[in-house]
Amino acid sequence: MAELAKNMMEIESKPVEEKLTPPWKEAWKSFCKNRLALIGLGIVIFFILIAFLAPYVAPFGYKEQHLADRMMPPSSKHWFGTDDFGRDIFTRILYGARISLWVGFFSVLGSVVIGTILGIISGYYGGLVDAIISRIFDIMLAFPSTLLAIAVVAILGPSLQNALIAIAVVNVPNFGRLVRSKVLSVKQEEYIMAARAVGMRDTRILFYHILPNSISPVIVQATLAIATAIIEAAALGFLGLGAQPPTPEWGKMLADSKEYLVQAPWTLFFPGIAIMLTVLGFNLMGDGLQDVLDPKLKQ
Amino acid sequence: MTKTLKWLLISILAVSMFLVGCGSKTNGTAGSKKTAPKKDTLVFARGGDSTSLDPITTTEGETFKVTQNIFETLLTYGKQDTTIHPGLAKSWTVSPDGLTYTFKLQQGVKFQDGTDFNADAVVFNFDRWMNGDSDKFPYYTMFGGYKKDAGHVIKEVKAVDANTVQFVLKRSQAPFLKNLAMSPFGIASPTAVQKWGDKFREHPVGTGPFKFVEWKQNDHITLEKNPDYWQKGLPKLNKVIFRVIPDNTARLNALANGEVDLMDGLNNSDEATVKSNSNLQVIERPSMNVGYLAFTVTRKPFDNKLVRQALNMAVDKKSIIQSFYGGQAIPAKNPMPPSIEGYNDAVQEYPYDLDKAKQLLVQAGYPKGFTMDLWAMPVARPYMPEAQKVAEVIQESFSKIGVKANIKTVDWATYLDKAAKGQFDAFMLGWTGDNGDADNFLYTLLDKDSIGSNNYSYYSNDQLHNILIQAQTESDQTKRNDLYKQAQVIIHDDAPWIPLVHSTPLLAATKDLTGYVPHPTGSEVLSNVEFK
Numbered sequence: 112m113a114e115l116a117k118n119m120m121e122i123e124s125k126p127v128e129e130k131l132t133p134p135w136k137e138a139w140k141s142f143c144k145n146r147l148a149l150i151g152l153g154i155v156i157f158f159i160l161i162a163f164l165a166p167y168v169a170p171f172g173y174k175e176q177h178l179a180d181r182m183m184p185p186s187s188k189h190w191f192g193t194d195d196f197g198r199d200i201f202t203r204i205l206y207g208a209r210i211s212l213w214v215g216f217f218s219v220l221g222s223v224v225i226g227t228i229l230g231i232i233s234g235y236y237g238g239l240v241d242a243i244i245s246r247i248f249d250i251m252l253a254f255p256s257t258l259l260a261i262a263v264v265a266i267l268g269p270s271l272q273n274a275l276i277a278i279a280v281v282n283v284p285n286f287g288r289l290v291r292s293k294v295l296s297v298k299q300e301e302y303i304m305a306a307r308a309v310g311m312r313d314t315r316i317l318f319y320h321i322l323p324n325s326i327s328p329v330i331v332q333a334t335l336a337i338a339t340a341i342i343e344a345a346a347l348g349f350l351g352l353g354a355q356p357p358t359p360e361w362g363k364m365l366a367d368s369k370e371y372l373v374q375a376p377w378t379l380f381f382p383g384i385a386i387m388l389t390v391l392g393f394n395l396m397g398d399g400l401q402d403v404l405d406p407k408l409k410q
Numbered sequence: 411m412t413k414t415l416k417w418l419l420i421s422i423l424a425v426s427m428f429l430v431g432c433g434s435k436t437n438g439t440a441g442s443k444k445t446a447p448k449k450d451t452l453v454f455a456r457g458g459d460s461t462s463l464d465p466i467t468t469t470e471g472e473t474f475k476v477t478q479n480i481f482e483t484l485l486t487y488g489k490q491d492t493t494i495h496p497g498l499a500k501s502w503t504v505s506p507d508g509l510t511y512t513f514k515l516q517q518g519v520k521f522q523d524g525t526d527f528n529a530d531a532v533v534f535n536f537d538r539w540m541n542g543d544s545d546k547f548p549y550y551t552m553f554g555g556y557k558k559d560a561g562h563v564i565k566e567v568k569a570v571d572a573n574t575v576q577f578v579l580k581r582s583q584a585p586f587l588k589n590l591a592m593s594p595f596g597i598a599s600p601t602a603v604q605k606w607g608d609k610f611r612e613h614p615v616g617t618g619p620f621k622f623v624e625w626k627q628n629d630h631i632t633l634e635k636n637p638d639y640w641q642k643g644l645p646k647l648n649k650v651i652f653r654v655i656p657d658n659t660a661r662l663n664a665l666a667n668g669e670v671d672l673m674d675g676l677n678n679s680d681e682a683t684v685k686s687n688s689n690l691q692v693i694e695r696p697s698m699n700v701g702y703l704a705f706t707v708t709r710k711p712f713d714n715k716l717v718r719q720a721l722n723m724a725v726d727k728k729s730i731i732q733s734f735y736g737g738q739a740i741p742a743k744n745p746m747p748p749s750i751e752g753y754n755d756a757v758q759e760y761p762y763d764l765d766k767a768k769q770l771l772v773q774a775g776y777p778k779g780f781t782m783d784l785w786a787m788p789v790a791r792p793y794m795p796e797a798q799k800v801a802e803v804i805q806e807s808f809s810k811i812g813v814k815a816n817i818k819t820v821d822w823a824t825y826l827d828k829a830a831k832g833q834f835d836a837f838m839l840g841w842t843g844d845n846g847d848a849d850n851f852l853y854t855l856l857d858k859d860s861i862g863s864n865n866y867s868y869y870s871n872d873q874l875h876n877i878l879i880q881a882q883t884e885s886d887q888t889k890r891n892d893l894y895k896q897a898q899v900i901i902h903d904d905a906p907w908i909p910l911v912h913s914t915p916l917l918a919a920t921k922d923l924t925g926y927v928p929h930p931t932g933s934e935v936l937s938n939v940e941f942k
Contacts, residue, residue, distance in 0.1 A: 195799065
């Protein structure tokens, strides 16, 4: 009897392992085939590592000033040179990664959560709720995103945290619309009708069936949005509306040294490169994810 | 692949179009320069806009820079010093007791709107000012308050005849004549003042060499030659445009591109760039200023003297000067520059000593430090071209004694307004002397009478007040100097400010500009300026 049970288990479990590879594994495989996506992932991981290790790796303090050594060109002591306060630019770039990733990740997380909730509600319930939410999205999308972000910061007051909130607010309608359209199509699927037919509660249908089936484009969009968010944070920093001194935010670093473009180009070069690389990384990764996760583009 | 190629081509085209655009523009200006007979429009670029064009309604240098050309004062200063010379008054006499001043006025002078300038016009102006209050005419405090105040110096101003005006004083005031020559006391056309009322600040009419044409806020102010100007042959220019370009580098670029002819607020770090450009010249303004960090002493924790002294010890002025003034400034220890009579060189500067500063903070009851807002000017000022950067250096050294300073800024007009209302914890600011007298620094900036006008730190000390009033009344210059020296000792001990620097402000101009002589007060008449 015991032997029989053992055999049965074997029989049952075998086909599952052999025939059905889990979807994430399949996705990972096709992601690995995309070389650019891998490079993007590499860059992103690299900057995440930098962000975590900054305090251990950085040779100086990010706000440590040595006015006697101001605007020194790159050397063995200061790899990326020093800025107009004699602060080590290499150190500030490392710490800057923390800020940019933090802003990028959390602002997008915020807009994903709010956007998804609003999108699901308006897509699933339709009618007046849908009309109101959609019109709000339309109004928000009518503004150029940076302008809207500036307006939000102007209301809240300039600081890094408020810049984060502003960017999150600006991105909400993008996610909201995406989720709404996805929900509209998923809602028509037979398994949803079946769920309704057996009398499942709305919340359960929404969060157990509709949400998981609508989320993959959101993941793609989120990855790409992180890139935009980093640029927007840098733009706000550049305008003096984001990070406040002495925070080593890359955009702020650019703004602070733009006067020295001719005398000390390295003060602009390295923060510029850092912004470019992270944004490139997220964009490549996002493109790769899109190929993998978006069924419409799937070959 | 073909798509990428296409994009590449398009972007190359776009870039080359941009470059071609630049090229033709420079050619254009070069060509017109050759054909034009002689340039007679001066474009003067500066960092901030005027807050008003009625000079008595403000105390701020960007206003005087413009109004100095529209209005004239009874007396004027020397070309590059603060000696007294005739202005609208061609001669004057003083009674032996120093209480009666009689001025003979220039004849045949007309305001730009055609109104006659005479003794009645002078009386009208003084009546207007002395019946105001510190909200309306802040600078009138130079005469000890307003008509209703006990400390008011002027008993009456009367017209003896059409061209003679007499001032009778209640008490003698040593810097009286120097005060009369200050830009705010430019004589305005009574007709225009009555016509415009409060709007006169946007429609100024005086007797000066240039008349007002147009003011576009935060962009430009246009002045035009006054064809009926009483000094024959002046002004040499036909038009003056004051343009606002807040960013120092952008302003210099505009000068290098030929968009403007003269700029102030040149970064010391850019001096070499200008010198190496054969089309440009550097002009130095004689120094008569102080850049400082003030505490609003009515706010916690700055009501505590020990805190203020501690912070005084936490600023490395030498490094600041080396880094952000190109070495062209001297560290300040008093609220007035050493070039002014009565400067107390015996005052011992607070040393840059972080340990001592920490001890003082502990003594003051702040062993863990505190958090404060540090406001920095948004625009280049002659005494501080790069306030944000200086603030950042100070922020860093404050952080070493546990004081967390958040640097903040706001546009210039709001900045001054908030500072005057005492809404800042601590703020950077400065002062360019108006008349070269110690009174114009110590009394104007730190006496309790000046709270609400230029005493932004709300510092009030009765002992100091008595000394400063005594010094105003005293006519013996040596005794005055002694009094001012005492005053500086008191101020140093109370430490309402961190005096930072006395700078030599730099300007830059195109090479063919001549006749521009910068005045130490920060504003000058442009009537002798012309292009070669």
